[in-house]
Amino acid sequence: MTRVVSLREVEEHPSSGADSNGFLFELEGELFRAVSGHGLGVVEKLLDDGTIGSLCDRLLLVPTRRADLSIEGYPLVVWHEKLPIVSYPSEWSFGMLKKAALLLVDLEEALVPLDLSVHDAHPWNVLYRWTRPLMVDLGAIMPVADTSLWNEADRHPLWPAYNQFRTTFFNPLRMMSWGQTRIARALLRDYLGASDAETDRMSPAWQARLRLAAGDLKRQATRHLRAGARKTFPPRVLRLGQRFFQALRSEVPQAAQPLLPERRQRLRFLAAVKAHLSDLDYGPVLGGGTSYIGGQQDRTKYYEELHGGAVPDLTSTAGWTAKNHTVASLLDRCQPRIVLDIGCSTGWYSRLAARKGAGVVACDSDEGCVEELFLTCTREGSPILPLLIDFRSPTPGVGPTNRWLRPATERLRADLVLMLALVHHLVFKQSMTFQQIVETLRLTSRRWAICEFIPPTDTWVRDLFGPRFSWYTLDSFLDCLRGAFDKLECFPSFPEGRTLIFCERS
Ligand SMILES: C[S@@+](CC[C@H](N)C(=O)[O-])C[C@H]1O[C@@H](n2cnc3c(N)ncnc32)[C@H](O)[C@@H]1O
Incomplete structure (x- = not known):
């Protein structure tokens, strides 16, 4: 039997207010479209003659079907995959x-x-x-x-x-x-x-x-x-x-x-x-353009150098570093549904998380990295969405109350956030403070985060470090993280001297 709901019961989608052919709404976590106006006859016909089914099967249209639902003033309601x-x-x-x-x-x-x-x-x-x-x-x-x-x-x-x-x-x-x-x-x-x-x-x-x-x-x-x-x-x-x-x-x-x-x-x-x-x-x-690592050759070279000669394979753990092992076992421990990898580069850790069953949003501010990762995960069929986002200024919201298009920090919120080998970039090259970095983690993580601290003695930081960064210590970073998470655990990373910090909110 068709369920009848009132307009008061549904949550109207903020982006669809001005559509003359109906509106989108959410009910109990599912997404629906109430159809009206002159769109009504068209959608009725396309549902009945199988056109909508065929467009969905051909992956041209988001999965859509007639819903067993009716809403006052809107004789037709369809369900969309969210x-x-x-x-x-x-x-x-x-x-x-x-x-x-x-x-x-x-x-x-x-x-x-x-x-x-x-x-x-x-x-x-x-x-x-x-x-x-x-x-x-x-x-x-x-x-x-x-x-x-x-x-x-x-x-x-x-x-x-x-x-x-x-x-x-x-x-x-x-x-x-x-x-x-x-x-x-x-x-x-x-x-x-x-x-x-x-x-x-x-x-x-x-x-x-x-x-x-x-x-x-x-x-x-x-x-x-x-x-x-x-x-x-x-x-x-x-x-x-x-x-x-x-x-x-x-x-x-x-x-x-x-x-x-x-x-x-x-x-x-x-x-x-x-x-x-x-x-x-x-x-x-x-x-x-924000090409951090450079051309394709340099990007591969960067990974090779970091892993002592060769980029480790994802399919076997042979040649894995302490960082590779620790991130893998923390992912196994948490089993996150959605992972956000901030500063993903060409996506080794994004692909690792995807292999472990997570859907991954992989962000970087380098055009070339995002394009390369898109081609890789298209080829591999991995559940990864690569995005070009600079987390110094993530995409803001649009509309008088930021609801028409929501800001990236809300849209990309994930069960677990990875922020690996990034904090030093944000501090030394992009003038971010620990407070701002931790605020980013607090906003984007629902429960867990794994971030990495690179000490001032590290070869990649030594030349950038100076007296005005005296606050850049592991202890003060941990202090800041304690303000946003309930539990912290530290692990040695790779190369030696770097620290992985596992953060958990209860
Ligand atoms: C050292 S790599 C780390 C790659 C990967 N996370 C790892 O641990 O192997 C740092 C990456 O962060 C990216 N990056 C730097 N600043 C960024 C920012 N503000 N927002 C997003 N990505 C950034 C760079 O383009 C680069 O690909």
């Missing part, structure tokens, strides 16, 4: 943003035979389940001919939301492919994305100069021709000529962009979009 972690496009690596963009193009292609379209084609409508992006906004799927969302000027005739897709996916990806990742990321935090004009300005300098030069030449040639024509022809002939050229100009775009899109034309257009996207490659990071 994804473990919510992440946002400014936190994704180049490869992740590209994969999410291709997902939306694939979904749009699947909708062409049904004369439907994704009308809200921005990256906040895509969420990652580990390395797999999924479209989560069922309400965005509407008849292609629907004109309720876009006015005529913004609506693309072959994919109504294409201009939005272009500014929020395609243009940021182009910027990233030119190495302008920081600017692309800053614009990815803005729901308007990157306009064509903003993107053009980021293109490699020679292209911009060529365009400028061509523009100047064209302007000068036009000025001379106009001046010559004024001398040669009487004004009436000139006006006729102007009208003729104006008519020609207005013909061209109409012929290229027919108002009534045919399915074949839409498919051809989407194939071209896909080809453009596929051609974009991750370029070298320009202009102060």
Whole structure:
């Protein structure tokens, strides 16, 4: 029997308030969508004819089915799988943003035979389940001919939301492919994305100069021709000529962009979009990108040096250091469901935690590390979500009360937080205090944390240490940690002299 619930019983999702086709809500830990408005008929039909089931099976749409639930004023309620972690496009690596963009193009292609379209084609409508992006906004799927969302000027005739897709996916990806990742990321935090004009300005300098030069030449040639024509022809002939050229100009775009899109034309257009996207490659990071360890070769070298010659294998414990063993046994002891690895680098400990059954959010401020880890865990099929987050300033919340989009410190809260070989970076290179570092652990950890202290005598710290850091001692770090956790245990780490601190909150 259908369960009837009242609006008062449900918790409305803070990001879905303004949707005219219904709203998202949580009830008893599960996620539902109440469907209304003109979306009702569409969703009813797609549920009945098996389209929604098939889109879910093809991993284009988040698992969705009709719920045995009804809510006053909303005759239809659907259930959605609640994804473990919510992440946002400014936190994704180049490869992740590209994969999410291709997902939306694939979904749009699947909708062409049904004369439907994704009308809200921005990256906040895509969420990652580990390395797999999924479209989560069922309400965005509407008849292609629907004109309720876009006015005529913004609506693309072959994919109504294409201009939005272009500014929020395609243009940021182009910027990233030119190495302008920081600017692309800053614009990815803005729901308007990157306009064509903003993107053009980021293109490699020679292209911009060529365009400028061509523009100047064209302007000068036009000025001379106009001046010559004024001398040669009487004004009436000139006006006729102007009208003729104006008519020609207005013909061209109409012929290229027919108002009534045919399915074949839409498919051809989407194939071209896909080809453009596929051609974009991750370029070298320009202009102060946060590449801590450097290129791929250096990253591997860093791990080799740290482990005395070779990166230890995850499948056998041969060659493991004391640090490897201790972290592994603490993970076995706690059996966390979700682990947050802050400063994960290329993710050895993230992958270890995933092998031990945890879902892992692996964060680093180095673009190259996150991109590399995304490729590794996609290949391995590991339950790891790599994210580009600088924990000196983690992604803030959006909206008047930070509820519309929640801050990273809330979204990424985990049972166990790893902060290995990071504290010295935060202190010596990023001006963070022990209090701020421990506050980060307190906010992000539900129960446990494993952090590492590198002493001032360590080769990686010796040159950075000075009298103004006299407070940088293991004892004062432990004192700070005691303010946030109930129990601390210390273990020797590797190389010798470093300490692993296991923190527990009861
Ligand atoms: C020494 S490596 C440690 C890697 C790994 N945790 C381990 O123990 O093997 C430090 C990592 O922290 C990252 N990092 C430095 N500052 C960071 C910050 N503010 N937020 C996130 N990651 C940071 C660096 O990019 C680097 O990959």
